[in-house]
Each structure stands twice: as C-alpha cells, then as structure tokens.
Amino acid sequence: MGSTPENLPKNLPTPVTAAGRDGLAAILGRPEKAVVGLDFDGTLAEIVPDPEQARAHPEAVPALKALAPRVGSVAVVTGRPAGVAVRYGGFAGVPELEHLVVLGHYGAERWDAVTGTVHASAPHPGVASVRAELPGVLDRHGAWTGTWIEEKGRAVAVHTRRAKEPQAAFDALRGPLAELAARHGLVLEPGRMVLELRPPGMDKGVAFAEYVKETGATSVLYAGDDLGDLAAYAAVDKLRSDGVPGLLVCSGSEEVAELAERADLVLPGPAAVAGFLKDLAAALAQGA
Known part of the structure; x- marks a missing residue:
C-alpha cells in the first residue's frame, strides 16, 4: 500500500x-x-x-x-x-x-x-582544444559583449546571463557551440543561461x-x-x-x-x- x-x-x-x-x-x-x-x-x-x-x-x-x-x-x-x-x-x-x-x-x-x-580521473584532451578555439568562435558570432567564459578544468562553459539579451545570446550560440563540442569529441550541456562543453559519459x-x-x-x-x-x-x-x-x-x-x-x-x-x-x-x- x-x-x-x-x-x-x-x-x-x-x-x-x-x-x-x-x-x-x-x-x-x-x-x-x-x-x-x-x-x-x-x-x-x-x-x-x-x-x-x-x-x-x-x-x-x-x-x-x-x-x-x-x-x-x-x-x-x-x-x-x-x-x-x-x-x-x-x-x-x-x-x-x-x-x-x-x-x-x-x-x-x-x-x-x-x-x-x-580523487580524479584523467582529463579529456578535447577540453583543451575547445578552450583554445572558444574565444574565436564567440568573436565570429559577435557574442563577446556580456558573455563570460568559465574555466572548469575538465569542462568549459559560456554564460549569457549578463548579456543585453541573455536568451537571444543563448539561442544564437547553442548551435555553433554544439558543433565545436562535437568536433572535439565533447557534448554540449545547456543550462540556465549557460552552455557547457564537457566530455561525454x-x-x-x-x-x-x-x-x-x-x-x-x-x-x-x-x-x-x-x-x-x-x-x-x-x-x-x-x-x-x-x-x-x-x-x-x-x-x-x-x-x-x-x-x-x-x-x-x-x-x-x-x-x-x-x-x-x-x-x-x-x-x-x-x-x-
């Protein structure tokens, strides 16, 4: 019961x-x-x-x-x-x-x-590659103003909460960041005005x-x-x-x-x- x-x-x-x-x-x-x-x-x-x-x-x-x-x-x-x-x-x-x-x-x-x-496992090599390319991706999509990159060691995240139009910036970056993540064997995890690129699994x-x-x-x-x-x-x-x-x-x-x-x-x-x-x-x- x-x-x-x-x-x-x-x-x-x-x-x-x-x-x-x-x-x-x-x-x-x-x-x-x-x-x-x-x-x-x-x-x-x-x-x-x-x-x-x-x-x-x-x-x-x-x-x-x-x-x-x-x-x-x-x-x-x-x-x-x-x-x-x-x-x-x-x-x-x-x-x-x-x-x-x-x-x-x-x-x-x-x-x-x-x-x-x-205690930690070995980091995924794709994170370092994404970290190196990310500034250029944001620049090409005109997304520098108000966005913020968070270094997370084993992942990297882009926050749009401080952008002039947070949801618009989030939506504009979701596709390009998903492509960047996939190219380096990572996945994109969307959150509350944040897009995180991290290893799968x-x-x-x-x-x-x-x-x-x-x-x-x-x-x-x-x-x-x-x-x-x-x-x-x-x-x-x-x-x-x-x-x-x-x-x-x-x-x-x-x-x-x-x-x-x-x-x-x-x-x-x-x-x-x-x-x-x-x-x-x-x-x-x-x-x-």
Missing part, C-alpha cells in the same frame, strides 16, 4: 505524487539506509550573474549539519570542480559533515570529507547512481534545479523501477519548467530547500 499525506509528518511538505510520498516514507522509515543527493548551484546556492561569486545559502550548512548524522549519506552532485564546490559551500572542517561526499565534474572528481582529498545520473550502488542505499532523495539534473532524475526513476523508493525535489525556477514538471516536490529556491532539509532532520529526530 502506498503512503498517503495523512501518514506523513505534518511539519513536512507533502509530495504531490504517490511515488514521491513512498520515497519520503522510506527515508523516514530507514534513514540510516537513505542517500540524499543535492545539486549545488540553484539548489544549495542562489544563482548569481558571476558563478565565481556563488556561495551556499546561509542556512544550507546548518541544515546539512542537522540532517547528515541522521541519514546514511549526503552527496553534493555538481558540474563544478569538487574542490571549488567544497570552498564555495563551506563544507570542509565541519564535524557533523565528516562523511559528506562531493561528486564534482559530474562524478569525474570526488572529494571525501573524511580524508579531505580529491559524464552526467549527474551516472555519478549519483554509482554512488547509490556503492552505499547500498534502500531509499534516495535527489534535489536539483537545472537541465543537468534531469539525468539524476532519470537515475532515480530507474532506481524506483528496481524497487528503491525515491523522492525527486525541484528547487523551483520558472527558467526550467521540465524539472518542476517531473518533480514530486517543488520548493521555491535554496532557502526553501535548506528549510526542508532542516525539517526533515527534525522529523527524523522525533522518530529516533
């Missing part, structure tokens, strides 16, 4: 789907076997015009400190380099987060709080699914806000079909309707996500 709103804690928002309610109930029932996966930008941190200025919401780390000791594991799954996410999140050296894992570059890098070290779904398998989790939660999180959503759907209950949370944005439409629970941004995580920790404490 599926879970109903009546048998879930009143202090938590109720998922709109039966699968989401079952996922939440499974997490509450056996929290020690639950994995919580969280995107960084737009989920734990507000989206800002300059990605280098992004920082975790002030309530994010306190919420994680409350939740992490009560579940099997918490993993931050991000396209950023793992070390950058750790710095911008303020995750290092926090006693309650000693088992936090950051899966950076879509899983190509991994930071474990218990050791404080980053790297996505949040693969990273999250492999981590869930490693932990032996019997329930999962994943929260994200952007198109790159759709792969993680698909991974949770696959886990559900295999008998592992899951809850899909969207850190709400009008820019990415696809995610909100597939989510079991939509929350209005990082502050609300942090509040939900803190409330979930409180519910688990009451059930202990």
Whole structure:
C-alpha cells in the first residue's frame, strides 16, 4: 500500500505524487539506509550573474549539519570542480559533515570529507582544444559583449546571463557551440543561461547512481534545479523501477519548467530547500 499525506509528518511538505510520498516514507522509515543527493548551484546556492561569486545559502550548512548524522549519506552532485564546490559551500572542517561526499565534474572528481582529498580521473584532451578555439568562435558570432567564459578544468562553459539579451545570446550560440563540442569529441550541456562543453559519459545520473550502488542505499532523495539534473532524475526513476523508493525535489525556477514538471516536490529556491532539509532532520529526530 502506498503512503498517503495523512501518514506523513505534518511539519513536512507533502509530495504531490504517490511515488514521491513512498520515497519520503522510506527515508523516514530507514534513514540510516537513505542517500540524499543535492545539486549545488540553484539548489544549495542562489544563482548569481558571476558563478565565481556563488556561495551556499546561509542556512544550507546548518541544515546539512542537522540532517547528515541522521541519514546514511549526503552527496553534493555538481558540474563544478569538487574542490571549488567544497570552498564555495563551506563544507570542509565541519564535524557533523565528516562523511559528506562531493561528486564534482559530474562524478569525474570526488572529494571525501573524511580524508579531505580529491580523487580524479584523467582529463579529456578535447577540453583543451575547445578552450583554445572558444574565444574565436564567440568573436565570429559577435557574442563577446556580456558573455563570460568559465574555466572548469575538465569542462568549459559560456554564460549569457549578463548579456543585453541573455536568451537571444543563448539561442544564437547553442548551435555553433554544439558543433565545436562535437568536433572535439565533447557534448554540449545547456543550462540556465549557460552552455557547457564537457566530455561525454559524464552526467549527474551516472555519478549519483554509482554512488547509490556503492552505499547500498534502500531509499534516495535527489534535489536539483537545472537541465543537468534531469539525468539524476532519470537515475532515480530507474532506481524506483528496481524497487528503491525515491523522492525527486525541484528547487523551483520558472527558467526550467521540465524539472518542476517531473518533480514530486517543488520548493521555491535554496532557502526553501535548506528549510526542508532542516525539517526533515527534525522529523527524523522525533522518530529516533
């Protein structure tokens, strides 16, 4: 029998789907076997015009400190380099987060709080080639004004949020950057006013699914806000079909309707996500 709103804690928002309610109930029932996966930008941190200025919401780390000791594991799954996410999140050296894992570059890098070290695979050679050609491509398409290139080590991204017409710049560059990526064996990943060129086979779904398998989790939660999180959503759907209950949370944005439409629970941004995580920790404490 599926879970109903009546048998879930009143202090938590109720998922709109039966699968989401079952996922939440499974997490509450056996929290020690639950994995919580969280995107960084737009989920734990507000989206800002300059990605280098992004920082975790002030309530994010306190919420994680409350939740992490009560579940099997918490993993931050991000396209950023793992070390950058750790710095911008303020995750290092926090006693309650000693088992936090950051899966950076879509899983190509991994930071474990218990050791404080980053492990990484070899970089794709196409990234260096794309990095060298990218300025010329932007120049030929008249896209220098307002666009910004973000160096991500194992990937490179072009942001259009600061352009005079962000959506028009995004649309104009999507085709040329897809061609550039393909020419060097990379793929183009569109996001919220950002176009990322990165190696194939790297996505949040693969990273999250492999981590869930490693932990032996019997329930999962994943929260994200952007198109790159759709792969993680698909991974949770696959886990559900295999008998592992899951809850899909969207850190709400009008820019990415696809995610909100597939989510079991939509929350209005990082502050609300942090509040939900803190409330979930409180519910688990009451059930202990």
